[in-house]
Amino acid sequence: MNPQEKEYRQMPYGEERVADFVYGWLAGQGLKPQRQRVLAGRENVFAMAEGADRSRTLLLAGHLDTVDVTGMTVEPFEPKIAEGRIYGRGACDDKGPLAALMAAFRDRVRKGGLPWNLVLLATCGEEYDMAGASFFAEHFPGEITAAVFAEPTDLEVIVAHKGVLRLTMRTRGRSVHSSVPERGENAIYTMARAVTRVEQ
Template sequence: MSVITRERAEQILAELVAIPSVNPMDRPYTGTVPVERAVIEYLEALLTPYGVAMTRQAVSATHENLLVTLPGEASGPATLFEAHIDTVPAEDWPDRAFTPRVEGDRLYGRGACDDKASLTAMLLAVIDLLESGSRPPQPVLLLAAGDEEHGQSGIACFREAGIDIARGIFGEPTNLAPIVQHKGVLRWDITVHGKSAHSSRPELGLNAIDGAVAVIGALRAHQEALQRDYTSPLLTGPTLTVTMIHGGRIRNAVPDECTLSVDFRVPPGMALEAAHAAVVDQVSRLGWQVTHHPPQAAAPALNTPPDHPFAQQVLAICQRHAGSGIRLEGAPYGTDAAWIADRAPALVLGPGSIATAHAVDEHVDLNEVVTCARIYREILLANPLP
């Protein structure tokens, strides 16, 4: 009897949601073990009875991965299935974020959609193979990755191990549509420098907030120009978003500094370094003294050709299970998939909607988790195409 059932999906996902694995997101971390440790211990307990090989990968003092290996009929490059086990914080709904609840077909809780639903579907697919005795044509690697939500250091650690990969599926909430393209991201701070003065005599100073307003205008104009130049049938154009701003020291002084945090989403075809340099050039033309701080995050775009045999194979499998309306799509966000795509074809695919990810009352449809597990199982057993 198959383990891919709604009841089993609800059980595993609820147990995972009840285990907080919050990424500190560059804030001070006071824990004595990595953020992901409790989830990893749960996974080890769940899979130990099946005798599979499991290895903890130490990423940093704050983060770690778990790599699970299943042998295949043949040796050689592996099929990689990856889901991340860290979540964003839940400070805006701490009373219920880690108390999973089910209403109808929906399971609510932090990580229910992003990304423990994908992990649950992958676990169901793998356990079903193990219990049925079905052996995949290639070795299978299930990577429960840490630190996707902030630094993507978990997938970077896996990449550094140099393991040979033939193809990769990365679980994220895509409503069961395979994602072949997504944007890269670059985040950094820009500090505008002015001159302080008493606020009763502003003419004696130089208001850094005024300079920041000018920088915001320049970023907006540059974004509009980029969106005219970079178009794609699967993606919106580049975006430059100011996500945080801090200026001034006291209420009655002209601010001598103002710092903007910039989130730059870059589509395939734009080189990150060149794109960053172009922004620096545009800001420099304003005449203000500014400092561009080192990037806090820099991740490439995903650009798997839609006509790649693996993309077409996965699309056909998704359509069989989820309906003929499923299409290959692009996404504006970034994922760990981009760090593998230069070595093997990579797709992003999972249950749930990005619209509820990171939100209060994050949730996922349990029936979609079950359907996704069946899709994953078929992909695992599919023979690689040339």
């Protein structure tokens, strides 16, 4: 589970064990995984295969963490299969999709003849602050041309996803005598226009 503000080693928080599993599985398949230490005890795992056109890269992305178990009506850490479905924390967000990406990456790399570079990425921190994705974007040596994110969408193909933008805006004004307001600049009015633009 994503620790959010909790100590990552306080069970069952953190992605360490699932990162170890993903890394071990990829290594066992001969896919040369790499780790990126993002935060203490929290890592991204990724693997890359080069394609014919090395200037273009397709990213297959999933995440290692889950949300908290609060409110669950089934045992979160004991997987259960019933009526053709698997139940447990993270089964659909995002361990099932991540497993599908891992298998797809392995099979496509083994087939050979990749037209583009192919990258498999499993990030930490997706459910809270996107720390893993941010770290990967800052440190990946190259450009991502296209990406497939394996999120639970009831198998509906979607072309956009909600995201987060945090920013600080400052405006400056210029004080003038009240007899010549046209020579001044009102910082509040400027900020109002800026906020309206952000909303649009």
